Amino acid sequence: MGKPSFSKADQALIVSAIQAAEKESSGEIRVHVEPTCKLDPIERAKEVFYQLKMNSTELKNGVLIYVATEDRKIAILGDSGIHDRVGDNFWKEELEGMRNHFGSGNYAAGLSEAILHVGLKLKAHFPYQSNDTNELSNEISFGEGTKHE
Numbered sequence: 001m002g003k004p005s006f007s008k009a010d011q012a013l014i015v016s017a018i019q020a021a022e023k024e025s026s027g028e029i030r031v032h033v034e035p036t037c038k039l040d041p042i043e044r045a046k047e048v049f050y051q052l053k054m055n056s057t058e059l060k061n062g063v064l065i066y067v068a069t070e071d072r073k074i075a076i077l078g079d080s081g082i083h084d085r086v087g088d089n090f091w092k093e094e095l096e097g098m099r100n101h102f103g104s105g106n107y108a109a110g111l112s113e114a115i116l117h118v119g120l121k122l123k124a125h126f127p128y129q130s131n132d133t134n135e136l137s138n139e140i141s142f143g144e145g146t147k148h149e
Contacts, residue, residue, distance in 0.1 A: 026129055034144070063079070076114070097110065
């Protein structure tokens with residue numbers, strides 16, 4: 001996976017994918033990037049999930065995509081509402097797709113594709129309602145020491 005940095009263009013592409021995915025659903029998607037991960041990536045993703053208050057969505061349909069760039073670790077964590085509907089295999093498939101993109105150095109594309117796929121599942125199980133509000137920020141959260149503009 002190397003040591004990617006996230007340019008303004010990369011960030012805009014990822015945020016645009018989040019906005020597009022959330023436009024059709026009541027679900028919430030966040031991306032968190034940091035350089036290192038001393039834990040199992042899913043355990044670290046759980047910590048970040050709670051730090052970002054993703055467990056507070058009304059329908060338990062938040063999804064966190066976690067990336068530790070220098071340690072080459074990734075995880076996708078869905079809250080109980082969405083996880084109960086899509087199961088482990090869906091997350092594993094999305095991780096594999098991200099790994100393929102990351103192996104070619106296409107970090108923004110890999111994240112964006114995963115976000116859009118997650119968005120389709122959220123749309124299927126949690127379609128947009130007229131009274132939906134964006135409960136969480138669409139911006140990428142960065143851990144200390146992450147290279148970005």
